[in-house]
Amino acid sequence: MLQLLRQSNLRMTAQRLAVLSSIDAEGRHKDAEFIVNAARQRLGSMSRQAVYDNLHALVAAGILRRIEPAGSSALYETRVADNHHHLICRGCQAVVDIDCVVGAAPCLEPDQNHGYVIDEAEIVFWGLCPECQSQTKK
Amino acid sequence: MLQLLRQSNLRMTAQRLAVLSSIDAEGRHKDAEFIVNAARQRLGSMSRQAVYDNLHALVAAGILRRIEPAGSSALYETRVADNHHHLICRGCQAVVDIDCVVGAAPCLEPDQNHGYVIDEAEIVFWGLCPECQSQTKK
DNA sequence: CAGATTATCTGGACTCTGTCCAGATAGCGG
DNA sequence: CCGCTATCTGGACAGAGTCCAGATAATCTG
Structure with a gap:
């Protein structure tokens, strides 16, 4: 995982790790709001913007996948082997x-x-x- | 078409017809904003809420189909024979x-x-x- | 056709998601 | 340890759509 981050030229910050681990928690498909809360719980505090920045960066790096089902806000999931x-x-x-x-x-x-x-x-x-x-x- | 409206217990109002004809215009897949403008052009004025009310009613009646592609706002298209x-x-x-x-x-x-x-x-x-x-x- | 019924409209306030901005912080390579 | 920037922070802001309550106007009835 750390390697994945490195490869994508992504720094390993506490916020980034908090976002990643929040998504890996039980059940997949989390929305931004859930992630914001989960990350804040881990770090004490984290800006909403930092969460969005990280989600975008991780999606761009292919580490996360974003889905936008009609009727729901965007959901993020860790990208597994794939194409499910x-x-x-x-x-x-x-x-x-x-x-x-x-x-x-x-x-x-x-x-x-x-x-x-x-x-x-x-x-x-x-x-x-x-x-x-x-x-x-x- | 009028029959379709009747069947669904929908009244035939000027606003509703304006919405319908706006969507049937050249090219399909229109978003709410486009429809609001098109309808206003036909009627002179129409509230945004009336447009949304009609879109919802028409979708519920199966006369329109709504799609929400990731990255775009909702789009409406007239429902053809179907399942494309x-x-x-x-x-x-x-x-x-x-x-x-x-x-x-x-x-x-x-x-x-x-x-x-x-x-x-x-x-x-x-x-x-x-x-x-x-x-x-x- | 007049009156009643209630589907529709109107307009404005408001919510939810997410973005923009500019300055402050803090990883990481050297 | 230094410097370069990727990241963060916080607050203002934007787009899309919903909520609300009263005013209108299709349809139905007689």
């Missing part, structure tokens, strides 16, 4: 990871590319989590 | 439609559904449009 997708509950906005489906999915290479150079196909599955399902029935 | 996806330029945020790929794409039915009842698989392709490509090279 997300399944989001329409009721409570809970997010769970979905491993990338095996095999080169044909749907990820549209033939009509309109001249665009496509570099990523992002998939978001929408549904209702078990809890919200039972809540709806009531 | 979107290809967005990372440079200028331009959005073009991509027809749903033929055949039941296997990747759209994750086996590990975590107990969720999935009702939609949304796909967003990211890339660079022709124009932004040449701009980058310069």
Whole structure:
């Protein structure tokens, strides 16, 4: 990890480490507000701007991945091996990871590319989590 | 169209029609600000709130579809036959439609559904449009 | 067609996320 | 230990959209 930071020409500051460890905590997909609070809890205090600066820097370095589900504010997750997708509950906005489906999915290479150079196909599955399902029935 | 409105128990007001026709204008995928301006041009004046109210009502009625690409504000498009996806330029945020790929794409039915009842698989392709490509090279 | 009902509109205050700015701090290479 | 800058801090500010309460105006009824 330290190596990753070094490679990206990122200094190892207390604030940066606080942000990183806050995201790695239980459960993934944290929003900026959560991270601000978690980091402050670790350091005593930290400016909101420093958190945003770090999130941006870490995303740019490829250490974090940022997702912006419709209806939620931006969420950050540690970038794992990769290219998994997300399944989001329409009721409570809970997010769970979905491993990338095996095999080169044909749907990820549209033939009509309109001249665009496509570099990523992002998939978001929408549904209702078990809890919200039972809540709806009531 | 009028029937659609009636079916959804929506009144036919001048404001509502202005919103609808503003979206149908050349090019699809309009944001709220564009619609506010377009509607005001047609009516002389219209409150921002009325525009939002209508957009929400029309989306709820299934007459409009709302997309929220990461990095852009919400965009609205008239709902066509359907289930096409979107290809967005990372440079200028331009959005073009991509027809749903033929055949039941296997990747759209994750086996590990975590107990969720999935009702939609949304796909967003990211890339660079022709124009932004040449701009980058310069 | 007049009256009643209530979906819609209006306008302004306000919230949430996130950004801009400029000066103060503090990692890290030498 | 020094100096260069990447980072931080704090506060003002901006964009997008929501909340509220009263005024309007489609539709429905008779």
